[in-house]
Amino acid sequence: MRLFKPQNTEQIVQVFHHCLGRLCPRIGKTIALIWGSAWLFCSPVLAQTAVDYRQQGLAYRSQGLWNEAMATLERAVNLDPNNLSGRVLWGWTAHLAGQDHQAAAILTANLERDPFHIETLNALGIVYLVSC
Numbered sequence: 001m002r003l004f005k006p007q008n009t010e011q012i013v014q015v016f017h018h019c020l021g022r023l024c025p026r027i028g029k030t031i032a033l034i035w036g037s038a039w040l041f042c043s044p045v046l047a048q049t050a051v052d053y054r055q056q057g058l059a060y061r062s063q064g065l066w067n068e069a070m071a072t073l074e075r076a077v078n079l080d081p082n083n084l085s086g087r088v089l090w091g092w093t094a095h096l097a098g099q100d101h102q103a104a105a106i107l108t109a110n111l112e113r114d115p116f117h118i119e120t121l122n123a124l125g126i127v128y129l130v131s132c
Contacts (some may be wrong), residue, residue: 050080054089066097084110088119095123100131 053076060069073090080086091106107124110117 050076050083050086053079054086057089057093061093061096066093069093070097070099082113084114084117085119087113088117088123091120091127092123095127095130100127103127104131 053072057069057073060072070093073093076086077090087110091103094103104127107120110120
């Protein structure tokens with residue numbers, strides 16, 4: 001199944017007009033224009049970039065939604081694997097979620113990319129200190 005992802009108001013109006021035109025041909029276009037415009041500008045935007053996923057992951061983390069936060073931050077890392085700070089966020093979130101072994105694995109992998117990355121060293125040190 002292919003998901004329709006409208007790029008502008010005109011595409012949304014066309015879809016609404018197609019659906020509403022069958023119900024009420026006379027006012028279908030007007031209603032479609034109003035609903036289509038409102039839908040485009042008022043609908044929530046889904047995260048699409050690594051930055052968006054990091055922000056969403058932090059929002060989940062602040063709410064204590066650990067599984068959602070971990071999955072979302074992992075997506076951010078997959079989209080931007082060279083962002084070491086993003087990897088630290090993911091590892092630190094694992095630590096806060098009580099998953100110290102996973103946190104250590106994520107942070108240790110970060111050191112393979114940069115053995116002197118201060119954020120990683122600090123986070124990994126705390127993970128090891130708390131888990132001992």
